[in-house]
Amino acid sequence: MRNDPMANEAEGENFTYGLSQAPLPSQKAKLTRYIRGPVSADSLRWDATRSIRHVCSAWHDWSLHYNLEHVFERRWRGSERWADLTMERRKYPLYELNKTTGGFAVYRDPFGSLKHTDRLFTAVPSAANHVRRLWFNGFFAAETDKLILSVIASCSELSFLSVPWTVLRRGSVEDWVDLLNLNTGHGKPLHSLELTAVCLPKGQATALEQDPTPNPLEHPAVDFSALKRLKIFGNTLHKPICDTDLELMARTATNLECLDFTNLSTISVAGMLALVKASHKTLQVLEHSPRSDDGFYHPFPGHLDEHVCALISRLPQMRDLSMSVPYMCARLFADHEVKWTGECQVRTTDICRCNQSTGAHTRVQKLRETFKAARDLISARRRMGHTLSIEIFFAGCIFEPEKKLVHGDFALPEISSNGQWPLHRQSSTKGPYGTSGVYEKEEGTWDAVDEDEYLTAVERHWISL
Known part of the structure; x- marks a missing residue:
């Protein structure tokens, strides 16, 4: 097989697995590169350090920190088809052209990656200690909220966290004490917290609305005084973050340096100012652009005193x-x-x-x-x-x-x-x-x-x- 891209393009190959854009009907395929299959950024980093991990313990620890410093968890969407390539990436050290358009439908647990991460960090606490940033996307079920909170509890050195707002609605007081990690006796307090919201399908929305968990922010043990950055992003109709939540946060959120409200309409100007006044001496960045597509013109002012x-x-x-x-x-x-x-x-x-x-x-x-x-x-x-x-x-x-x-x-x-x-x-x-x-x-x-x-x-x- 020739690996020359110019030769392959001249011969008019019409299918390769992994192209960013499929060729249009009745048009010659414009091939610019060939890849060996679905390789995520995390897998690429892991492959890049495969050799040096075996050199010595110091290099092994550096590799773990390099690979686990930022952990991004996305929900598996399903309906994928695998090309006729082995899943063992080490058998494909070179980029190869896949000539067949076949493959077979596969089912993967949409929460499988999240479950695997939770098992890994529970079994190997030393690996979890390398994590500095966690980002979760697409997980809004009660089961995944428990898994997310379990992963967070394992990462004592966590600094930056992005979680769905459902974690606030289903998390207990103990969960949020672990999340903020202030005065727990291990690790360091959370530096940055981002809460993201979306509108849920009917089944998930009903389950969230019927969840009886009390608001953990009402408990005095949930302390935001060490938090430096707070971002709330996205609009939802299902138990959204509102002024009451911000007023409860404002009781302890006295050292915020960055405050960001973007693309939501459930928080009034008065609610935003509650946090501004709480962090009056330290606030450096204020991004308050609550535009969303639900038809409102400007944010509701609320009660401004x-x-x-x-x-x-x-x-x-x-x-x-x-x-x-x-x-x-x-x-x-x-x-x-x-x-x-x-x-x-x-x-x-x-x-x-x-x-x-x-x-x-x-x-x-x-x-x-x-x-x-x-x-x-x-x-x-x-x-x-x-x-x-x-x-x-x-x-x-x-x-x-x-x-x-x-x-x-x-x-x-x-x-x-x-x-x-x-x-x-x-x-x-x-x-x-x-x-x-x-x-x-x-x-x-x-x-x-x-x-x-x-x-x-x-x-x-x-x-x-």
């Missing part, structure tokens, strides 16, 4: 900021002692102390004050040797105070003004949802106009805020 702009601007260690808030004003940018750097994005629905009866001139005045405060803050940070850019997403447009530009779709204002506005426009490099973070779903071409020209159109009621 203080001025959000003043609270955010007083965070002494805040560095990276991207958030969605119900209201904003110039006070958000008033403190020039902040440590903000990079890109700052603020998404808002209205201006502080404005309502439906507020006149256009009052709104314009408050907007001018906000944009000026943003420019002053950018200049102050530049004088300190730091680069800061600010984008404000409001009224279906994107405002860039530093450039004095407003990006948006101005077709309707142009009609309302009988073609008198805008006098000057330029092509915008930004766009609607999917590119810019604006919440409309329609894609289209945007224009950019001068900030003063935009505000003039608001005063003349060609644009409604």
